[in-house]
Amino acid sequence: MLFADIDILDENLDLQTHRWVGVRDGHIAYLGKQAPAGAEAEAYGEVYDGRGKLLVPAFYNAHAHAPMTLLRGYAENLPLQAWLNDMVWPFEAKMTPEDNYWATLLACAEMARYGVVSFSDMYYATDERVRAVVESGLKANICESELYFEPKPFADYASCAAVEEYVRKYHGAADGRILIDYNIHAEYTSNPQTCKDIAAVVKEKGLRMHLHASETKSEHEECKQRHDGLTPLQYFASIGVLDVPTTAAHCTWCEPADFDLMVEKGVFAAANPASNMKLGSGYAPIPAMLEAGVNVCLGTDGMASNNNHDMMQDLYLLALLYKGSTGDPSVVTPKQALAAATRMGALSQGREDCGLVRAGMKADLAVLDVTGPSWAPRTNPLVNMVYAGHGSDVVLTMSDGAVVYRDGAYPGIDVERAKAEVETRTKRIISEV
Ligand SMILES: [Zn+2]
Incomplete structure (x- = not known):
């Protein structure tokens, strides 16, 4: 995936605007102020429109x-x-x-x-x-x-x-x-x-x-x-x-x-x-x-x-x-x-190559939609994120370069089944204790 024209919090958690971030083989392979050159850009696959979004390092619980x-x-x-x-x-x-x-x-x-x-x-x-x-x-x-x-x-x-x-x-x-x-x-x-x-x-x-x-x-x-x-x-x-x-x-x-x-x-x-x-x-x-x-x-x-x-x-x-x-x-x-x-x-967690938006690191990324009312004005998007942001602002989560959540969809999880199983199993356990 190639995140195009997206604002990021860089490796120092400082804001950088209008960046291109290319993900390949599970890693951040490209990070720059311009789009990578033609043939190289195509190698990243999907181009993700980054306008109105903020790309940040994903969270480690x-x-x-x-x-x-x-x-x-x-x-x-x-x-x-x-x-x-x-x-x-x-x-x-x-x-x-x-x-x-x-x-x-x-x-x-x-x-x-x-x-x-x-x-x-x-x-x-x-x-x-x-x-x-x-x-x-x-x-x-x-x-x-x-x-x-x-x-x-x-x-x-x-x-x-x-x-x-x-x-x-x-x-x-x-x-x-x-x-x-x-x-x-x-x-x-x-x-x-x-x-x-x-x-x-x-x-x-x-x-x-x-x-x-x-x-x-x-x-x-x-x-x-x-x-x-x-x-x-x-x-x-x-x-x-x-x-x-x-x-x-x-x-x-x-x-x-x-x-x-x-x-x-x-x-x-x-x-x-x-x-x-x-x-x-x-x-x-x-x-x-x-x-x-x-x-x-x-x-x-x-x-x-x-x-x-x-x-x-x-x-x-x-x-x-x-x-x-x-x-x-x-x-x-x-x-x-x-x-x-x-x-x-x-x-x-001993994951030295994770947790920073920097070329060469694992592509563990979260993309936030920053077009909601609580994100304006954009005087300091980092401060907005911490004090005015919500988890529900996340629209895409990427782990090792693979999308694990995007716009309500979970590629690796049948979430409706998981919710139903948890509901049924919890009722059973409560009836047993
Ligand atoms: Zn505990």
């Missing part, structure tokens, strides 16, 4: 639980522990592998619709999740969850052999769209002995870790009581877990000493502002983390605590809420927020 789409609207107005123990876990116990497949497929549709091309997904049913993501055309870093309450070698847990098999089958599958990460759900659902073993395995394999840390105040404080004053991240560091590339979701209650540790270890903090607010977990110290130099990325979390995969809503919250919570309107600039939702998310 750094923390999700895609199958939890089934739980949208099911567990409301509850604090985290009651939400988990009384509602979420009993519901999840009734979910079949096929339930996970259909919920993931619908999550992929929703994400594609809102400009997301890739997500880091922590859940069960890896085979079914991988199948859904591959079909959808999106990408994902998939990790298989297990709760490690009992102190015993990792090898004695079922997930040890299972994840090894997933790595063998899926890591790098679909031209690298699928990557397999390792997972420790959280400090409070695991034990040091098993976690040390897992860290050693991840290090040996050269893979990545995705975990929850300091989501709630009680989790953070109870960890300190259990581990001689160590916060969850300090505890994980003490047993070697942060010696591998790690995404730590939430970090809501992290302390200044944690920020230094995250910078030292290169940990990615996945902010989930909507989820943290909805569950009353608090406000992560994102301005202080950015100030300290922590890698901040952005996630939607699961649909029981958000309740949507519209990254532009989380983007809006990330840029806005800290101005209110700190009383300082200069914190978290629109550009910092957008970088968290794009390039930093790609890096958190």
Whole structure:
């Protein structure tokens, strides 16, 4: 495809007007002020009229639980522990592998619709999740969850052999769209002995870790009581877990000493502002983390605590809420927020060649229709995007050069079937719990 005469946010997220962007073999092959020369232009195939559009890097959702789409609207107005123990876990116990497949497929549709091309997904049913993501055309870093309450070698847990098999089958599958990460759900659902073993395995394999840390105040404080004053991240560091590339979701209650540790270890903090607010977990110290130099990325979390995969809503919250919570309107600039939702998310997934509109990068792009009333005047389209834009402004989403959403159509997904399956399956599960 050749995007013709289109405004873009470039690799520095600066506006460039009237550009030509050529996509070939999954990559941005051409970016210029003029159309490529005749014969070369034809090699890109379809010419996309870019007038009235804004081309931006697509979003990378750094923390999700895609199958939890089934739980949208099911567990409301509850604090985290009651939400988990009384509602979420009993519901999840009734979910079949096929339930996970259909919920993931619908999550992929929703994400594609809102400009997301890739997500880091922590859940069960890896085979079914991988199948859904591959079909959808999106990408994902998939990790298989297990709760490690009992102190015993990792090898004695079922997930040890299972994840090894997933790595063998899926890591790098679909031209690298699928990557397999390792997972420790959280400090409070695991034990040091098993976690040390897992860290050693991840290090040996050269893979990545995705975990929850300091989501709630009680989790953070109870960890300190259990581990001689160590916060969850300090505890994980003490047993070697942060010696591998790690995404730590939430970090809501992290302390200044944690920020230094995250910078030292290169940990990615996945902010989930909507989820943290909805569950009353608090406000992560994102301005202080950015100030300290922590890698901040952005996630939607699961649909029981958000309740949507519209990254532009989380983007809006990330840029806005800290101005209110700190009383300082200069914190978290629109550009910092957008970088968290794009390039930093790609890096958190180990996707170095993704997340920037630059020749040679993977063609992971979102096109926004900027002709609506909330986009005028065009004094600063980046600021318009963050504070006045909506996910529904996305009219085209491209993942590795392939269109995964365009003008209401989903090339890899039967979205009507996915919606109907999710509806039926959710009713069945609710009748069983
Ligand atoms: Zn989570």
